[in-house]
């Protein structure tokens with residue numbers, strides 16, 4: 001089974017502190033949604049409201065079209081998988097996975113059949129009689145997933161389930177989690193503060209900050225077309241270049257920056273182009289810098305000197321100081337074949353189609369055109 005989920009204007013106050021602030025979110029049946037954001041932004045609070053462990057101060061939660069706002073956790077068609085898998089140490093894997101089914105009164109033979117099928121799903125059928133302590137961390141995590149899915153929830157809620165695993169295992173489990181979700185088709189809502197994890201597994205990512213949703217969309221949309229400075233900065237690395245609108249005409253917008261005037265396509269703007277004089281910020285990903293004079297339409301940003309560089313295999317990561325704004329430092333990824341040396345001067349340009357213009361001033365005024 002699978003179900004769609006609708007959260008409408010959910011707010012949660014703890015005393016005078018607002019942990020969740022008027023959050024609305026529609027999730028389609030079978031979607032893999034990731035709630036992404038820094039510690040304390042309200043991810044777990046939202047997940048707990050979905051799972052029935054917390055009641056919202058105001059707002060509603062619908063699952064499969066039914067109002068669940070005041071329904072207890074045990075009576076919801078959801079299962080929550082926490083970071084500490086809480087497997088029963090004295091029980092076999094088969095009994096661990098079958099535990100929820102026993103609680104629901106399923107006959108022993110049916111319980112075993114379902115538990116075995118779910119151990120099979122996570123590749124542990126051959127280990128059914130083993131105990132949790134005989135397993136690796138990744139295997140224990142798979143057992144917890146099998147146990148959560150064995151009770152056929154409409155929606156599986158996952159609170160940082162990979163948080164305790166080392167990086168390599170974590171990446172491997174992300175692939176497995178995604179593959180298993182595809183096979184079972186259950187709606188997954190997964191919490192993490194790891195943006196790479198979010199990109200690896202999500203159908204859609206919900207970026208949260210200070211109790212609010214900042215951005216929502218496909219991983220590629222959030223990375224390539226972020227809708228806020230916070231979202232752009234949290235999803236990977238970005239250079240923020242303060243700018244001021246000069247004027248717009250014929251689908252192009254002229255803006256003034258500390259690196260000179262540049263002409264942007266109107267499509268660079270996430271929302272309506274502000275009027276002349278309006279302050280904006282240009283977001284440029286490090287990998288979008290180009291050697292000037294290339295074939296694609298590019299925006300020239302003058303010359304810059306290389307402060308330092310490090311080789312990352314696929315690219316060189318360089319810090320650059322623009323000649324026109326010596327107090328500014330930009331981060332650029334130069335091609336693998338480049339041979340950047342400290343002190344070298346390069347002509348800076350950025351692919352016009354990759355610049356994102358946001359109608360927000362950055363927190364710092366570094367490089368602000370006055």
Ligand SMILES: Nc1ncnc2c1ncn2[C@@H]1O[C@H](COP(=O)(O)OP(=O)(O)OP(=O)(O)O)[C@@H](O)[C@H]1O
Pocket residue numbers: 014017019037038039040041042043044045046193
């Ligand atoms: N029961 C509570 N009483 C008071 N404040 C709370 C309570 N639960 C959460 N908070 C606060 O609400 C805010 C959001 O907490 P929440 O656990 O949702 O954050 P999170 O995004 O999941 O963070 P993390 O990634 O660290 O788990 C935090 O500032 C937290 O201190």
